[in-house]
Amino acid sequence: MTNRTLVSAADIAAARQIIGDRIRRTPMMHSVQLSERLGFTLHLKLENFQKTGSFKVRGALNRIAGLTAAEKKRGVVTMSAGNHGQGVAFAAREMGTRATIVMPAKAVRSKVEATQNYGGEVVQTDGDLVGTMQAIQAERNLVAVSPFDDPAVIAGAGTVGDEILDDMPEADVILVGVGGGGILSGVGVAARARRPEVRVIGVEPDGANTMRLSVDRGSAQKIAKAVTVADGLAAPMAGELTYAHVRQLGLEIVTVPDSAIIDAMWTIIERCKVLAEPAAAAGLAALLSGAVKIEPGASVVCIVTGGNADREKLRALA
Numbered sequence: 001m002t003n004r005t006l007v008s009a010a011d012i013a014a015a016r017q018i019i020g021d022r023i024r025r026t027p028m029m030h031s032v033q034l035s036e037r038l039g040f041t042l043h044l045k046l047e048n049f050q051k052t053g054s055f056k057v058r059g060a061l062n063r064i065a066g067l068t069a070a071e072k073k074r075g076v077v078t079m080s081a082g083n084h085g086q087g088v089a090f091a092a093r094e095m096g097t098r099a100t101i102v103m104p105a106k107a108v109r110s111k112v113e114a115t116q117n118y119g120g121e122v123v124q125t126d127g128d129l130v131g132t133m134q135a136i137q138a139e140r141n142l143v144a145v146s147p148f149d150d151p152a153v154i155a156g157a158g159t160v161g162d163e164i165l166d167d168m169p170e171a172d173v174i175l176v177g178v179g180g181g182g183i184l185s186g187v188g189v190a191a192r193a194r195r196p197e198v199r200v201i202g203v204e205p206d207g208a209n210t211m212r213l214s215v216d217r218g219s220a221q222k223i224a225k226a227v228t229v230a231d232g233l234a235a236p237m238a239g240e241l242t243y244a245h246v247r248q249l250g251l252e253i254v255t256v257p258d259s260a261i262i263d264a265m266w267t268i269i270e271r272c273k274v275l276a277e278p279a280a281a282a283g284l285a286a287l288l289s290g291a292v293k294i295e296p297g298a299s300v301v302c303i304v305t306g307g308n309a310d311r312e313k314l315r316a317l318a
Contacts, residue, residue, distance in 0.1 A: 009193035012158040040298040048307025056087035062156030072097040077142040079129040081231040082111025084147040089120030110310035148180030149239030158186025175283030176303040178202035180235040181242030201252040203282040210238040232279030260289040277309035
């Protein structure tokens, strides 16, 4: 599979078999209050209840399961704000290999500790994550695992979309936050295969709008620095492969301010009694802020991508 070849529905089905019972089949939650407020039927896909606290473990398991015995002996390296790192550390332990995770110096403390608890070696840096990861990879001869721009990672994330359409085959709209675009790409593939007319909408913070820029400019874009409270959506670049998925599948991209993300996060906590980290509230933020217009009576799903917010983060956002 080349970098420009899209992941297929068959790839997602294969990932589902590989991942199997190593993960949880996360629930869909119907919010009566929010449905009445918004004028359409709203469900939340609760990946915050997933092992490691986010959807990221799906792609990590699928990617690391595909390593050869020689590659597993070498070990893997990745970069992450936290959720992907936890997923890779968990998957590496499950698959009998070692993981090194490069994280920002100011990463959420609970995410660093959880990654270490899953057996990952965490290297924190004030410098460039990509450069640091590449240096460690070269020095130790490790196998790099992309957080999002990899067919196996995208296919693993796409199993979320498969589960949504198992539970709600009538879904009209699916919304999800966009960092590098891995889960948006995978869900887009699943949706186009099973319900081509469904609107799949990626939501970015205004301060980390790389996919929106990519769509506007016609190629995968980078920004100097992502600035957002949603650390899980702070990738400073769109992937070449994920951008190809967005473009070829006709996926929608909207942006919202951090204030809308924070409001949506607290709305989920207060109205649904569900802990969503800021990145996981992006989909609802687009709905509550009016960034996305939905037909009355539609069936809408927001993917709550993770719940790894610690008390310090929540206190700062109160």
